[in-house]
Amino acid sequence: MSKIQITQRHDLSIDEARNRLVEFDQTLQKYGARLDWRGQRATIKGIGVSGEVVIHNKDVIVELKLGLLAKAAGVDPKRLRGSIERRLTAAFTSAEG
Secondary structure (H helix, E strand, O other), X not given: OEEEEEEEEOOOOHHHHHHOOHHXXXXXXXXXXXXXXXOOEEEEEEOOEEEEEEEOOOEEEEEEEEOHHHHHOOOXXXXXXXXXXXXXXXXXXXXXX
8 A cells, every 4th residue: 555645834824725626626536536524634535545624724745645545546656746736826826826
């Protein structure tokens, strides 16, 4: 099982940071996963993937666990990490700029 952890800094309110993750959630849905929010914490559930997103006052932490199905489907953890980092950077940079 592969594990990915990404931390994205921000200077936003918790609510605004969560709003910036809407597009990330939409992207996850294209791949059969989704965010299930409970306050400032969301679980990630999908076929072959699980994890969570936690919004703190100054950062957002995304943790993903890729299971055997993700590996069998050819998901490359390094490429996935890079893709998530780019999406989060774009979302939070445009929000603060």
